[in-house]
Amino acid sequence: MSALRWGHGASGLRRALWPAGRPGPMAEEGAFSAVWGSRRSSSARPCEQDRWKDWGHAELLEVLEARVRQLQAEGVSEVTVKRAGMARRLPASGGFQPPGKARTGPKGPAADLGDLWAQKLNKEKSAMQKRKLRLEGKLQLQAEDLGCEHELRVVPRLLDAQLAGCLQHWKHGTPQSLQEGQLAQLLQEAPRRPSPEAKPAREARGADMRLEIQQQKLLAFLECCLLTGHLPLAHHVLVTQHSRARQRRRLTLAMYNTVMLGWARKGSFKELVYVFFMVKDAGLTPDLLSYAAALQCLGRLDQNTSTIQRCLDQMARDGLQPQELFSGVPLSPEEQAMVLRAMRKAQPTFSPPPLPPRPPPQVNTSPLLREIYAKGGPVSYPKSHLPLRELQSLFRQQLRVEMATTVAVESVEQARVLTEEVLRARNTLQQLRAEWVEALCLGLRNLKASEGRAARAGRPTVFPFLCVLPEKELAELLLQTLQVLPPQGESLLSLAQQLGVRVFSRHAVRRQRLSSRVRALQERYHQYVRLLASDTPVEVPRLPRQYWEALGPPEAPHEQPWPLSVLVQLGKKLAEMLVEAVRMPGSVAAPQGPCTLIPVLYHVYSFRSFRQIGILKPHPAFIELLATAAEHTLTFEAAEVPMLCPPLPWTSPHTGAFLLSPTKLMRSLEGTVQHQRLLDSCPPADLHGALDALTQLGNCAWRVNGRVLDLVLELFAAKGCPRLGVPAPASEAPRPPEGRLPPGASPAQKAEVRRELARCLKVAREMHSLRSDALYRLSLAQHLRHRVFWLPHNMDFRGRTYPCPPHFHHLGSDLARALLEFAQGRPLGARGLDWLKVHLVNLTGLKKRESLRARLAFADEVMEDILDSADQPMTGRKWWMDVDEPWQALACCMEIARAVRSPDPAAYVSHFPVHQDGSCNGLQHYAALGRDSVGAASVNLLPSDVPQDVYSGVAAQVEAFRKQDARRGVRVAQVLEGFISRKVVKQTVMTVVYGVTRYGGRLQIERRLRELSDFPQEFVWEASHYLVRQVFNSLQEMFSGTRAIQHWLTESARLIAHTGSAVEWVTPLGIPIIQPYHQDAKVLIAGGMQSLTFSQSGDTSQKPNTLKQKNGFPPNFIHSLDSSHMMLTALHCYRKGLTFVSVHDCFWTHAADVEVMNQVCREQFVSLHSQPILHNLSRFLVKRYCSSPRLRSPKHSKNLWMGKLQDTLKSVPKTGALDLEQVKRSTYFFS
Incomplete structure (x- = not known):
């Protein structure tokens, strides 16, 4: 293209590019070129310099034209350069002479220029040879992917456009030179020359x-x-x-x-x-x-x-x-x-083999669960407080909810006065929705027709997935999605995935509804609740899973979920159709404007961090219309709402929890299958402990604390109270700067305005998210105010348990927890009131370092404030508002007031859950693993008169190091005098157990130092570096065994990941674990309004992410231990008839049963850590990663690496001499 810069060479280059055998440029074109050339040269005087330029241009044109011929052949290593005749300018006429015969071998300076261009051409020939070799290598790598009997199709991105065109020419003709023939032969033979050895392992994994x-x-x-x-x-x-x-x-x-x-x-x-x-x-x-x-x-x-x-x-x-x-x-x-x-x-005499006798139920043989599954021994499994008929009626209600797939809930947003404007807005919305349903049904029919035509071409499309639901139901689902879109919009990828998942969930429920499973389920469940009902005695005590299994054969698993690529592609098609079909009159946006239809949704692009993403954003006029109409109904999916009857017991990785809605035993990202495969390959009996623990957690009945809910709703309607955790509406968000910048604004002023605008938008998004979350929670609480409900549970890949309903449960904030209490009450008994008082003081955070006796005395001292808070929470002294957990403290104040005012506090039936928290639970497990006496004392594994505070202990140790350095003249140590506190080091100490690095710890400490108004800010960076180093040194001194175990786990995971495998282990309860950290595999969904690219990083066919594998192993392993401890506690409490739930390392039960739960909790911790956990882990890892004969072969290329891995896995850290039995006597282990 550079030749086109030269007017003299344009026509020659045009002729060189003109295809052979076709007529040249028309005469008019040539005349125009001559006129254009004469005008260009009319003012130029012929001189020696012009002639030198002409010769240089001629040489350049020769090389360029040769390059054109070279590009047309591409594979030719030698190109004959012929001089192109050039029209000489005539001084008199100003015209051009016709080209003369090309001269060969010019003399003088032009010959030197020709030599330079020849050298350049030689370099290009050499580069061409290298390119040819690279091409051959590429073709060898791609040979395995190409069918031998198919013609090779060249993707233009592999080669440049000229070579692609040349290859298309070869399809119809013969090569013009020996080099072209060689390259053509290479291309033809490529499919027959597979070279799997040449393909890198990464490419093989990607393929x-x-x-x-x-x-x-x-x-x-x-x-x-x-x-x-x-x-x-x-x-x-x-x-x-x-x-x-x-x-x-x-x-x-x-x-x-x-x-x-x-x-x-x-x-x-x-x-x-x-x-x-x-x-x-x-x-x-x-x-x-x-x-x-x-x-x-x-x-x-x-x-x-x-x-x-x-x-x-x-x-x-x-x-x-x-x-x-x-x-x-x-x-x-x-x-x-x-x-x-x-x-x-x-074969008339053929008879099928008789059904094999039903195998005896498998029994878990883990020593930790021996007592749970022992046939003898005292057992007093708890019963529900509800009779059989009521439980069966609740089942029918829940079944109707799940068959309807959605639940309509009244919103707690303050209802607007029904003015003419509100009624007009509601009427407009109603009319628009009726039109939209018709438009969406039409759009669905057109989309089905389009996708059906594509499928008939022989490739899979989303056509059958569009047919699983009736058109009207699918249209209503899309309108529900439109209704809940935030004003700032939703990313197309996220929206597409949500839509795909919702379509599949409704399809799965519909399939069961149309089958015979519902009737069989009803009959079986009516028998099952005899185990739980208060008025039906049970002859032989059984766990719910055992009772369910005895009622009939195992149920068929739910339908397999669709692949993530299908979910996203389906959701994308539906979202695009929604954008196209849903329109409203322009008069809605501008009353005086035209009545033409405008889109309700717009597809725009925005930046999130440094990535540009596509967003579907609702029209501001539509958002305003919704706000004006102020509709008072929220729609939830059935699986997003707590259940109205006890959940199905978990009996396998596929069956449990909701009646019809499919639920995963082990929650994971959509498209991840490795966890399910691992669970399916596990012996069923090994999962009994986890299945029974999850069932027990789900069988806890709940009710709403009505008095607390009323107060929260009052604040919610009064524009919130952020101080108490009640979010304010988005209307209270800071306004972005108004007005235009002056014309002469500096770049700094413009940047400041952009930063302020971005800050305001970020705050508005956060406030909208928080407000919506609170709206959903409070609306569901109001919906369930006078109902008993249940929260089915499942677990994550580490074994940690979570409620399945996402919006309303006890794992939320202080406010969420205060709204819930046990549906079944228990009399307080002799010590129950004291435990309520201690629990209240724990919630205030005022007496963390005091003994239980001192906390109880403090509660009696402030009893007047407690009663005042219960009687006049919003108008009295408001003592409850100034504590760590205000809403839970207020709920506890109300419970204490009712108890002390009852005729007999010991007989008072309490529904209030009392908590017992672990003391830095992660470090407790590390100290027990390493038998570390010093660390054990600091985290309350050993008996003491007052609770030990590990954060204060670390702060004291850091202060001792600081004093030593200050005496030696270290400047930063002198500056830090008086600034080292528990608060400064707490977050870093808390997260060290979960794998925080020195870099992350420094950022945490930096934030705490910046919060100190009197600390010299110029020393923040240096002081944070100094403090994080001293915190790690203190922990090394206090928890020497902990750091050794962390290092062993990290190094083991690093070496395992380098072998190309993800880290796996089995928890002490038998749950198989695999870390879902893999290199991202990009999946492209092309076409439509935007191509979508999403990552899949959770499958074993992908290469592991070494960094995440090694950093994640220590915290995940500890999490799997704390979940094992919780499950053991849950099962043994259930065996003793206790109500028990947990928030990870925070255990809940009735006030009357706290002492029993504490005893069980300590016994199970000792029992868990009495097992050789680290040695069992070492044996499993060696067997899993070092037992392959191929890897033990001396000829294996990774033999040295595997040897190092085996040595590391067998080098279990040495442990101390801690006596675990002392944990049973530790008052503050959980308190």
């Missing part, structure tokens, strides 16, 4: 990941086609994919079986046989399910016995026995009957 995603997507497409009655489409897509060799490698036997089962159910033998031959053609061996489909189809038809016999003969040749069809294949009873009918046509 495996992409292949797995494609397979998941295709299988989900085929299964969904069968569910929605589009079997011919599934067959067509399967045949099309099979006919293309490159796509055929994606096909698995499960895909062929899926289509064969579909034809078998229809009795279409011809189509089934066609698919069966495709299986053979693909080089796959039919399995039991393949032959079950064939025989089922034959059983539905009147085929002769010879066909059936041939099928059985082929089955025998494949090493399969007919008897296995009735035991190892998941068929319905009706399908099994058809298989049996076909078998008896060929």
